Amino acid sequence: MPYEKEYSCRLHSPDGFQPDSFRRIHQGKLDIIIGKPKGEAATTAQSFRYDKTKWTINEARQHCLKHKGQFEASDLNPDVGFKFSFIAGITSLNKKEHTAKFYLMNTSRNRNNWGVTEKSLTEALPTITKVALNTGPDYQTSHPKGHFPSSEVTAVGHFTAYEQPQPSYALATAKICDEIAWSMMQKGQLGPVSVVIHAFHVSCSSCQTELKITDDPQEHKCIKEGSGYEQINSFVFSRVDFVDVPAYPQAGLLEMHAHGERREVPIELLAAFYVNHLSGVQPQLGLNQKNKEKEKKKMSEDQDKSVADLQIENQAHKEKLAELQAALTDLKKQSQAEVEASVELKKVRDELETLKAAAHQQLVEEAYLERVQAGIADKPEVDKAYLHGFTDEQLRNLVAEAKKFASMLQSAKAAPKLRYEASENEKTVMLTAENEARLRLGLPTKKLESD
Numbered sequence: 001m002p003y004e005k006e007y008s009c010r011l012h013s014p015d016g017f018q019p020d021s022f023r024r025i026h027q028g029k030l031d032i033i034i035g036k037p038k039g040e041a042a043t044t045a046q047s048f049r050y051d052k053t054k055w056t057i058n059e060a061r062q063h064c065l066k067h068k069g070q071f072e073a074s075d076l077n078p079d080v081g082f083k084f085s086f087i088a089g090i091t092s093l094n095k096k097e098h099t100a101k102f103y104l105m106n107t108s109r110n111r112n113n114w115g116v117t118e119k120s121l122t123e124a125l126p127t128i129t130k131v132a133l134n135t136g137p138d139y140q141t142s143h144p145k146g147h148f149p150s151s152e153v154t155a156v157g158h159f160t161a162y163e164q165p166q167p168s169y170a171l172a173t174a175k176i177c178d179e180i181a182w183s184m185m186q187k188g189q190l191g192p193v194s195v196v197i198h199a200f201h202v203s204c205s206s207c208q209t210e211l212k213i214t215d216d217p218q219e220h221k222c223i224k225e226g227s228g229y230e231q232i233n234s235f236v237f238s239r240v241d242f243v244d245v246p247a248y249p250q251a252g253l254l255e256m257h258a259h260g261e262r263r264e265v266p267i268e269l270l271a272a273f274y275v276n277h278l279s280g281v282q283p284q285l286g287l288n289q290k291n292k293e294k295e296k297k298k299m300s301e302d303q304d305k306s307v308a309d310l311q312i313e314n315q316a317h318k319e320k321l322a323e324l325q326a327a328l329t330d331l332k333k334q335s336q337a338e339v340e341a342s343v344e345l346k347k348v349r350d351e352l353e354t355l356k357a358a359a360h361q362q363l364v365e366e367a368y369l370e371r372v373q374a375g376i377a378d379k380p381e382v383d384k385a386y387l388h389g390f391t392d393e394q395l396r397n398l399v400a401e402a403k404k405f406a407s408m409l410q411s412a413k414a415a416p417k418l419r420y421e422a423s424e425n426e427k428t429v430m431l432t433a434e435n436e437a438r439l440r441l442g443l444p445t446k447k448l449e450s451d
Contacts, residue, residue, distance in 0.1 A: 009064035058201035106169035114230035156181035205231035370402035
């Protein structure tokens with residue numbers, strides 16, 4: 001629910017949390033409501049709160065959208081902030097499902113001198129499902145101020161789906177729940193709708209200066225000189241009402257195809273009207289198409305203007321394509337540099353492995369020579385193959401043990417011979433010491449020889 005002193009952003013429904021587990025924590029100027037989801041012990045964020053003295057409505061909404069939340073504000077009403085309205089129309093009716101698909105809007109600059117960005121259109125689309133489709137009392141569509149007061153309108157349907165076939169325009173589908181309204185739509189008596197949007201952030205399309213609600217946009221330098229227009233960067237859909245717009249494109253076409261299963265109006269025709277309608281002089285033709293020749297001329301002028309706009313847009317696309325191709329070339333160069341660096345790295349790694357192998361082989365040779373000196377080496381090819389399976393650290397230990405053993409043998413040879421023979425017990429002690437050394441070196445032990 002909206003709050004008086006703060007904006008809110010619902011991340012999860014409170015119904016999915018344990019009662020009495022909610023508490024508020026602070027992170028800078030952001031307040032976070034956390035709680036324990038049902039069946040879980042850990043807490044998680046349920047919603048955000050934005051103090052209105054610290055956050056603008058646009059900052060709060062952008063933060064909420066970034067975290068895929070549902071934004072709410074108490075001051076979202078048609079009489080506060082920026083309000084823009086435009087005419088949209090039915091592109092098709094589905095008799096079986098009782099649904100009407102509307103060409104909602106596009107990102108072109110219209111003749112009211114404003115336009116939405118692709119990003120803001122994408123972000124705002126989900127809010128259309130919160131809006132009803134209305135008519136005036138007794139299905140009236142004409143009001144001096146454009147819209148009947150909210151207390152006097154009747155909801156004849158609600159929007160259930162939306163789509164954005166291309167970033168530059170959007171469609172929305174409404175389920176029609178009023179049979180009289182449905183019949184009037186099939187006959188072409190109800191067609192165009194006035195869509196009201198509530199904008200949070202508006203800037204000049206040329207210099208990007210933010211336009212305040214207290215400013216007169218027409219007095220802004222760029223807009224006044226004709227080089228810029230009001231660019232809407234953030235908005236929500238506020239209301240959608242059927243209206244009486246003379247000469248709206250689908251009026252006659254819907255009547256012409258009234259007996260078909262599906263009735264459709266070319267999207268291109270509605271797009272051209274969206275860009276060019278409301279020039280300040282309203283045509284005099286009504287929904288009954290009394291003056292078809294005059295309407296045909298108007299449509300031709302609209303189409304000529306659309307072609308000119310498309311040519312400008314096409315040139316912009318060509319320039320953008322050139323920029324992308326240049327960026328692609330730079331990426332290819334960068335990729336080639338990365339490949340060359342990878343090849344150089346592999347070369348260094350291979351050289352390192354070669355050096356490691358040479359060092360290991362040198363340790364094998366050293367261990368073999370020490371074992372020869374100690375008299376414990378086997379045949380060269382056998383002993384070296386045996387030693388090759390040891391790690392460098394193990395080979396260093398073997399070298400040390402072999403040197404000790406060789407030193408013991410050398411000392412034994414240098415000692416004077418005794419005049420008496422060693423006893424059996426002394427022989428056993430010496431053999432035990434020798435076998436312990438042989439075991440440390442991985443060699444088979446010897447047995448005590450009999451006289």
